[in-house]
Amino acid sequence: MAVSSKTPAISLHPDHPNSHFPKSYNLKIQNFPQIFQRTHQFSLKKTQQNSLLNSTSSSTTDPNSYLTQLCLKNQLNKAINFVTSLQKDSQNNIEEETFVSIVRLCESKRALKEGSLIYSCILKLMTKLSLRLGNALLSMFVRLGSLNDAWYVFGKMEERDLFSWNVLIGGYAKSGYFDEALEMYGKMLWVGGIGFKPDVYTFPCVLRTCGGLGDWKRGREIHGHLIRFGFEADVDVVNALITMYVKCGDVGSARMVFDGMCRRDRISWNAMISGYFENGECSEGLRLFFSMRECCFEPDLMTMTSVISACEVVGNERLGRAVHGYVAKTGYVDDDSVDNSLIQMYTSFGSWGEAEKSFWSD
């Protein structure tokens, strides 16, 4: 399977239209520990000086408390208008914490335009981004789907922590930039000579990437990492591992991992059951569905929809009707995806009347 066809091209800068990583990036990364230490002290001193200066020399009211109030009251537009109405030297009085509040408000309001505006103000005021402000911006841009901006923020941070790496990797993984996600994961392990230890948030992102690429070899490699780093017993990580094997078409390994779990949750069961269905092993999936119930796990919407479509594929009308009955009793019928799979199932059985009933059931 061609990797490049699945991974959208990302152009990060007009100067580097075809390169995923601007050249300056490597330089920055390699010596960022030293840079970080120097600039960090420097910027701290600078902000202290600034706030000292403001509180004594200027008699105007402090913009920070006003802006913080606006953020607390959710008045994003007022806050943005206020910031942009200030002259640059007055903007200089705005503290990083205040910008953090505004950025987070933009994120929660999904306001990309406003967020970008604030970002451009911030860039005019500082050359480096602190950990807190950088992380807030990263998280905002990733959530709002602007990965180019996220990438630039990452590059401008004077210090990065595990959160920064996880957010960026997760953003790439979710948006289908699989190569970028894997590349960042690799860098994260080695950066600064020591690297960062991946955690429960890192692995699901990286595994999703391998699954998305269908890259079994990489997936297996990550499986090794996760054992080495001691996450073999983490339900969430292992759930992601199951899904990775399923997406790579290796249901056998998925099942081995599933069987080896000392604790399973609903997601583990669903991942494994639908994994069988996805790979055409419907009867095995249905068998597991029954053992799920034996193990006293309540099936949920996802279980039901996948089981219904499995009944359709296998052509098991009797079981399909039974599941329909169960679904009706438990009240899942109101769900669109359940309804759709019911309609499709009955249609494939040629039971038009039933299909129609499901259609009108809401």
Added chain:
DNA sequence: ATAGGGTTAG
């Protein structure tokens, strides 16, 4: 402080 993980078909 903040983040990650589960569905289906040509």
